[in-house]
Amino acid sequence: MIDEAAAWARLDALAKPPRSLGELEALAVRLAVVQQRIDPVTRPRALTLFAGDHGVVAQGVSAWPSAVTGLMMATILAGQASSAVLAAAHGCTLRLVDVGAVTPPPQPWPDHYRSVPVAAGTADLSQGAAMTAAQFEAAWTAGGAEAALAVGLGNAVLITGEMGIGNTTPAACLTSLLAGASTDIAVGRGAGADDAAMVIKRRIVGEAVDRARPRLADDPRGAISAVAGFEIVAMAGFFAAGAAAGATLLLDGYVATAAALVAERLAPGTARRMIAAHRSAEPGHGAALAHLGLEPVLDWQMRLGEGTGALVALPLLDSAAAVIRDVALLADVLAPQ
Numbered sequence: 001m002i003d004e005a006a007a008w009a010r011l012d013a014l015a016k017p018p019r020s021l022g023e024l025e026a027l028a029v030r031l032a033v034v035q036q037r038i039d040p041v042t043r044p045r046a047l048t049l050f051a052g053d054h055g056v057v058a059q060g061v062s063a064w065p066s067a068v069t070g071l072m073m074a075t076i077l078a079g080q081a082s083s084a085v086l087a088a089a090h091g092c093t094l095r096l097v098d099v100g101a102v103t104p105p106p107q108p109w110p111d112h113y114r115s116v117p118v119a120a121g122t123a124d125l126s127q128g129a130a131m132t133a134a135q136f137e138a139a140w141t142a143g144g145a146e147a148a149l150a151v152g153l154g155n156a157v158l159i160t161g162e163m164g165i166g167n168t169t170p171a172a173c174l175t176s177l178l179a180g181a182s183t184d185i186a187v188g189r190g191a192g193a194d195d196a197a198m199v200i201k202r203r204i205v206g207e208a209v210d211r212a213r214p215r216l217a218d219d220p221r222g223a224i225s226a227v228a229g230f231e232i233v234a235m236a237g238f239f240a241a242g243a244a245a246g247a248t249l250l251l252d253g254y255v256a257t258a259a260a261l262v263a264e265r266l267a268p269g270t271a272r273r274m275i276a277a278h279r280s281a282e283p284g285h286g287a288a289l290a291h292l293g294l295e296p297v298l299d300w301q302m303r304l305g306e307g308t309g310a311l312v313a314l315p316l317l318d319s320a321a322a323v324i325r326d327v328a329l330l331a332d333v334l335a336p337q
């Protein structure tokens with residue numbers, strides 16, 4: 001078994017002054033422990049993006065209309081979204097899966113697109129449950145199938161990201177419900193909500209979580225379904241299946257971490273296979289990561305989603321893996337035979 005002590009012993013035996021690579025060594029330890037190997041691998045790697053819309057956008061919680069979800073999906077498929085250019089820059093494949101966009105991109109669809117819509121957006125979570133039990137299962141299953149596909153293709157590192165206007169509202173609900181963050185901490189500006197939208201968003205999140213919380217102990221799926229989104233549940237299913245299949249999960253920002261909270265709640269132990277790439281500028285992200293026992297690699301004030309924070313951290317993962325795997329032993333350098 002590779003525990004932290006074993007990984008540190010290996011790093012301290014390499015041809016360098018002990019701990020001279022600073023935080024890179026801590027990342028190498030995490031990678032070795034997650035993968036249970038002293039020679040961790042970070043290739044091949046895959047990004048699976050899930051897209052969905054949110055009925056609660058009608059209440060004015062986002063600075064953007066739901067139609068932007070579909071427009072960005074088309075931009076992702078054209079290779080011109082932040083996620084797509086960063087994935088290409090770092091040798092990461094990309095797939096986009098529609099689990100419930102209101103206006104999906106027009107056909108013909110490329111091979112790296114999959115259309116499995118659960119519904120044309122969730123119901124408005126401020127008025128009732130965001131989704132039914134059957135819809136929850138459909139989204140969870142779609143996510144799990146994608147993780148199985150990515151693992152089946154031999155990917156060592158899995159990233160999942162999202163596109164869904166309004167989705168920082170369900171993410172805030174889940175962070176409050178599952179990580180115990182107060183509404184004030186959990187609600188941030190997302191993609192640029194102004195002060196008026198923030199007032200609405202805080203009220204809606206507070207009320208929705210108050211309604212869901214009493215159900216959490218006896219009916220966690222029901223409580224989660226009340227306040228989640230299709231792309232978030234799909235990401236949760238992706239994490240659970242990816243972890244069960246032994247993949248390394250590189251965790252993106254606030255919305256992805258809300259999905260990680262769902263996965264850990266329903267499939268305990270999933271977070272043990274996760275490496276948190278960054279802490280988002282969304283104020284609740286730190287609380288969500290702490291609840292999962294994860295330390296972020298970067299704190300760069302990113303707040304985009306689409307898997308971008310994870311993609312930016314990928315070269316650091318490559319660096320950490322290369323060091324612990326390939327650097328010579330100091331003993332061999334000092335006493336060549």
Ligand SMILES: Cc1cc2ncn([C@H]3O[C@H](COP(=O)(O)O)[C@@H](O)[C@H]3O)c2cc1C
Nearest residue numbers: 062162163164165166167168190191304305
């Ligand atoms: C052009 C554009 C591209 C994006 N890519 C990711 N998001 C991110 O912002 C949205 C969540 O923020 P909120 O809850 O405030 O709507 C999601 O679509 C998320 O993926 C984007 C947002 C926009 C506007």
Ligand SMILES: O=C(O)c1cccnc1
Nearest residue numbers: 253254255280303304305
């Ligand atoms: O951190 C995130 O995942 C995030 C932040 C703002 C908007 N969308 C996503």
